[in-house]
Amino acid sequence: MAAAVPATAGCSDVSAPGVDWRRCLLDGRDFPNADLTGAVLRDASFSRAKLAGAKLAGVEGPDARFTSADLTGADLSGAVLRGADFTRAMLGDANFLRADLRQARFFRADLRGATLTGAELSGTDLSGALLGGALWVDGQKRCAAESVGTCQ
Structure with a gap:
């Protein structure tokens, strides 16, 4: 039986469900409404990328x-x-339903109107994050409009 060949990232691969972009530098690229469902993005960089409406x-x-x-x-x-x-990402109306966000950094991010129901936030840095109108992890509480850093 042949040994399994480890999958390698295809940084030049087109956006598609399940694409393997681990450790890829995709800074400043445009992926509006892209379907990246189930993609591998471990250690990838999307700084200043446009992923509005992406799956x-x-x-x-x-x-x-x-x-x-x-x-x-x-x-x-x-x-x-x-x-x-x-950090400083625009995440308005983003859906983080049941996402694992432990130790993630949302410093000065815009999470207004985002859904955080069931998300795991242990150790998450929300310093300066705009949380107005976000649906909190309990799925019941809607953060007050003036919520910054904590859901009020």
């Missing part, structure tokens, strides 16, 4: 970097994003 449900993206990226309205439900960096 990122179930992605594996520990330690991925989305600094200053536009993920407005993106679906990140069920995504594994432990240690991901969303």
Whole structure:
């Protein structure tokens, strides 16, 4: 029986469900409304990328970097994003339903209107994050309009 060949990232591969972009530098690229469902984004960099409306449900993206990226309205439900960096990212109306966001960084990110129901936020840095109108992890509480850093 032949040994299994480890999958390698295809950084030049087109966006598609299940694409393997681990450790890829995709800074400043445009992926509006892209379907990246189940993609492997471990250690990938999407700084300043445009991912508005993208489908990122179930992605594996520990330690991925989305600094200053536009993920407005993106679906990140069920995504594994432990240690991901969303510093200054635009995440308005994004869906983080049941996402693993442990140790993620949302410093000064815009999460207004985002859904965080069932998300795991242990150790997550929400310093300066705009949370007005976000649906909190309990699925019941809607953050007050003036919520910054904590859901009020």
